[in-house]
Amino acid sequence: MYEVYALKYxxxxxxxxxxxYREASHDPLTLHYFVWLILGGPHPVLVDTGFLEDxxxxxxxxxxVSPAAMVERAGIKRGDVPMALITHLxxxxxxxxxxxxxAQYWIQGEEVAFWTGPFGSTPAFRGSANVDALxxxxxxxxxxxxxxxxxxxxxxxxxxxxxxxxxTAGLQIVSxxxxxxxxxxxxxxxxxxxxxxxxxxxxxxxxxxxxLTAFETIHELAGAEKLxxxxxxxxxxxxxxxxxxxIVKIA
Numbered sequence: 001m002y003e004v005y006a007l008k009y010x011x012x013x014x015x016x017x018x019x020x021y022r023e024a025s026h027d028p029l030t031l032h033y034f035v036w037l038i039l040g041g042p043h044p045v046l047v048d049t050g051f052l053e054d055x056x057x058x059x060x061x062x063x064x065v066s067p068a069a070m071v072e073r074a075g076i077k078r079g080d081v082p083m084a085l086i087t088h089l090x091x092x093x094x095x096x097x098x099x100x101x102x103a104q105y106w107i108q109g110e111e112v113a114f115w116t117g118p119f120g121s122t123p124a125f126r127g128s129a130n131v132d133a134l135x136x137x138x139x140x141x142x143x144x145x146x147x148x149x150x151x152x153x154x155x156x157x158x159x160x161x162x163x164x165x166x167x168t169a170g171l172q173i174v175s176x177x178x179x180x181x182x183x184x185x186x187x188x189x190x191x192x193x194x195x196x197x198x199x200x201x202x203x204x205x206x207x208x209x210x211x212l213t214a215f216e217t218i219h220e221l222a223g224a225e226k227l228x229x230x231x232x233x234x235x236x237x238x239x240x241x242x243x244x245x246x247i248v249k250i251a
Contacts, residue, residue, distance in 0.1 A: 001179040002040040002158060004250040006229060006236050007070035008032050009050050012061045020194070021201040031232040033092055035067045036185050037074055038176055041156050044076045046084040046103065047174050047185055049096035055130060065246065068099035074247055085161055087187035088168040089115050091130035097140070105140065106147045106155065108163050111170025112137060114206070128204060162221065164189050166211030167204060173218065178251035181225030189214040191232040227251055
């Protein structure tokens with residue numbers, strides 16, 4: 001059976017009104033930044049790659065630790081990760097790809113098309129992009145290190161990606177069969193537990209109906225065990241088991 005770990009590598013403060021859709025409250029809100037590691041199969045599987053120190057400085061993100069250092073703290077060398085499932089191409093999920101030199105990156109085709117098409121560069125979306133990291137999609141593709149996925153797909157027995165969209169055009173979430181039940185790594189389909197539990201979206205949206213539908217998909221995949229892992233919520237460390245500094249075992 002697989003084991004799933006959330007690895008926290010940075011954090012940032014904001015307010016609820018800047019983050020949640022049609023939210024009036026100015027109450028403070030702290031985001032934790034994670035990558036996720038799946039062990040127990042034929043090889044480690046990484047979900048997302050985080051970002052580099054340049055983004056941390058430019059975006060005033062604090063307590064940054066390299067995602068690769070966190071993976072190695074969890075016992076896996078960065079060069080021993082052959083597969084990374086990229087939930088979407090926002091800077092905080094994609095810009096750290098160079099940290100994992102042997103990985104092949106699994107990305108939804110709709111996501112690649114969006115960020116290389118007419119809308120990604122518009123003011124509504126470009127703030128979430130690391131342009132240099134997006135440009136690397138071409139050279140990585142020609143090096144056979146991009147695996148374009150269309151829709152739902154089994155990655156390994158017991159690990160699936162599910163295209164949900166909503167937050168971005170080709171956002172995918174990941175389900176993992178474990179001894180405790182199905183873990184659902186929501187990434188930014190649900191930044192916080194507040195999103196999926198109250199059905200309140202965030203403000204960065206390509207399709208509001210798809211974002212709302214994604215909440216229902218998350219609950220359906222999780223089943224009775226509700227092993228739901230929100231993408232940026234500090235509560236992840238409270239709802240599951242801390243095993244080391246910045247490392248939380250989900251199941």
